[in-house]
Amino acid sequence: MAATTMLGGSAMAASPDQHSTPVDFPAADGELMSYVVNAKASNPKKTRDVVRAVAAAGGVAVQQWPEIGVVIVQSESASFRSDILKYGYASVESVGATRTIPVAEGTPDGIYTPWQKAPQQRKKQLAESDLLYGDATFDGVAADPREAEQWSQVQIKADQAHQVTDGSRNVLVGVLDSGIDPNHPDLQANIDVANSVNCTNAGRPDTSPTGWNPTTSSHGTHVAGIIGAARNGVGIVGVAPNVRMASVKVVNDAGSIYPEYAICGFMWAGLKGMDVTNNSYYVDPMQFWCDDQPDQKAVRVAVERAVEWSTKQGVVHAAAAGNASYDLANKTTDDVSPNDSAGIERQINNGCNDMPTELEGVVTVSSTDQAGKLSSFSNRGLNAIDVAAPGSRILSTLPNNGYGLLSGTSMASPQVAGVLALMKSQHPGWKPKQLISQLGKQAEDHICMPSATPTGAECIGKLSNNSYYGEGIVDALQAVL
Template sequence: MRRVLGVAAAVVALCGAVTVPASASSPEASPPARLTSAPTVTEAPGTLVLPYVVVTGNDLLHTWWAELAVRANGGTVVSSYPQVGVVVAYSPRDGFAPAVRKVPGITAVGATRTAKIPVDWFAARKDVRYTGPGSPNSGQVPPEGTAWDVPALGVDKAHEVTTGSKRVTVGVLDTGVDDTHPDLAGAFDRRDSVSCLSGWADRGAGAWRPTLDGHGTHVAGTIAAARDGKGVVGIAPGVKLAAVKLAELDDTETPESMVCGFVWAADHGFSVTNNSYRSIPWRYTCSNQIDQAAIKLAVGRAVAYAQRRNVLVVASAGNAGIDLDQRSSDAESPADSTPAPRPIDTDCIRLPHELPGVIGAGAVDEKLLKASFSNYSASRVTVGAPGVRIWSTWPGGLFRSASGTSMSSPHAAGVAALIASAHPFLRGDRLGRALTAQATPLPCPELYDPNGDGKPDAVCAPSPTGNTFYGAGLPNAAAAVR
């Protein structure tokens, strides 16, 4: 009660004490912004603004208060998430963040870019259609079910028990999914699909579809492509697929899109989310920098909220080929402007992969050896799954082969979806524990030398979950559904 009264008093103080700049919106006594409506953009097209996450208490009153603080200091509210105490906003004012940080009860404020973007970014998209690259090798797709990754996981044997249940929804948080693809259309759920591209939930027709990159469509096929005798077959073709579009291009997912996406997944009852990406602007997000600390807090709250709602979050472990426990530098940030080398430590994390409770998937090749590009770790790699030369769906009814931990993560997510289908009482953390408990252990190689020069390219070591290359091992679909 004291906390609520304190917030109410602060709102009154805010309304009476803050000077509103002439260009700012006047404070309004209105409920938090809806998650399904576009923000009201009053600036001229092309006006440059910075997006922000504003973090406060996770309830309606605190969120309303944060909205008032945004508007009173020359910002525009894009969307509000009282479930996690995060307001997404933008402002053209350089002094916006320092001013809002001074408001009592605001926990953190962080810019989610290092360079301003046109305000047009926050408008609703219309006439979404794919204009990205096609597939140079679509005609070479192997017969359904014969690609190496399917037998490696025991998928055929698992499908004798279940191909998945429509009670289970897997959310593909990615670059969008082509729901018109013949191998995906039967599994796709348009009602639970959305675009979170700009930090608000755009439910417009087809907003979830890809425009520039087929990455999300490829991921979706690995999870749930139809077993129809044509094309490819997914790990769990009987489950439902929902697309949550976070980016136009792979690896450009933003903090505000992730907050929107995880809250959406939680509130729409997803069983599993697949997250095959790394975020911008910071490839590793650090707590000792004021903007990054706010980003880490906002995204961390959204992921934790999803986990509390029994969503299993599965993510790719990354393609730098490094030991994540020994990292010391980052030369790829900020990814939205001019990257420059900077020192980092293990407190600087890949979002969302390294947040607590996230299943991290490393990649293995046809010989079940760690892919040379796959990151490894004693604590941040949960399983190792197929991630080399993986055939899957591509926009426009095509198929394509691709490699990366982006491909290994949906294999793990697909097996988790089969477990959830066969054992409906296993949800959230329990589902994750079942995934690792049924995994087939993969031993450390005596000499890891993929380039054949006689010298070790990485060193595998025991870890609390198994070892640093493969975690608990290879997900076993056949064992998981028994």
């Protein structure tokens, strides 16, 4: 996964007026490239105007999102970016290339414009097992065979929370990742097949029966187990073992999460009335997307619109802080972007953001180890980290009925998604802003414990909010009381 790339931290940020190093997003006639085109207004009329301008500029509108005024476009014209601004001067706000290499998956067949209103009221979608078990509370909870190995559950007090509830079947968590093994015995009962989707077909939702299954990566299956492995006498138990999970596949077979995939994932979550999403990735090919570069800013705006819109529909988002031992509050350099071609050593500034974790309203999660220290790989940053959760050597599910240990903020973020799902189960009327506020208030304050991060990565801040733990380590027990 791209989010596992390691990068050294730095103690002093670039000057706010220091421009980031330009990155070339090349295009040549005859090469199929991908773009986001942002309309000046988020409505169907402006989006239709953009689509007409796209055609005039020699592009194909692959996917329209009128709810946010974003159109995903492919074009073989080297001049598409300048032409769309000329033909769409009255309707187009900005355009940005989404990758530095040609589109490998080609152009999807047919025209798909899934403009639909988001659900006005969440409907309970019962699986057959709900008729037997429903939403349960427990006087005593029997352990699954490997639950004693889940030290992370103890650190966030999920084991105590399960004495109160395992969560509600009303709650749906979108796992934006590489797919979930549909046959794993610890996951099968909790996968919401009807609301699962594949977004890697050029950013167009693919609802084919197996499209959302994992192919080349076990990452999504591992993440799903942390969130919602069932309490069924098999293997392990998730943080919220009774909630439903939708597999929203945003990782292609090469391991890339391009902007159009992420936009599709966030929009799908909002359209399907999901309650929580987990995002254990950064949007490729840039580790940080810089507002002083036109292509990068246009992409940032498009992804941000999708996140904001889905949040307005009631979805709360948790995201991994990243595994580069980087200070997100003091950005200086980046040597891995663009990661779909040859990365360059570039200067960046604090106007360059990791997406989606640094977007407004997204819960940014750092990683702790079993001793409660900041994991050596975890990103950090004063007022950049919201909360912390366990992410070192986490036991969870793997494809083909397997189990294994993985480390990363990718493993910390789903702990928080699970806690948010428990909180939503107990407080179904709470909106994202209230859920995030309570998550921080309920988190256990944590002193700045020494960690194995590089020199100059000292913890700064105070007990209630610091650069390692944000507002503290999440507390599942408080979430359900």
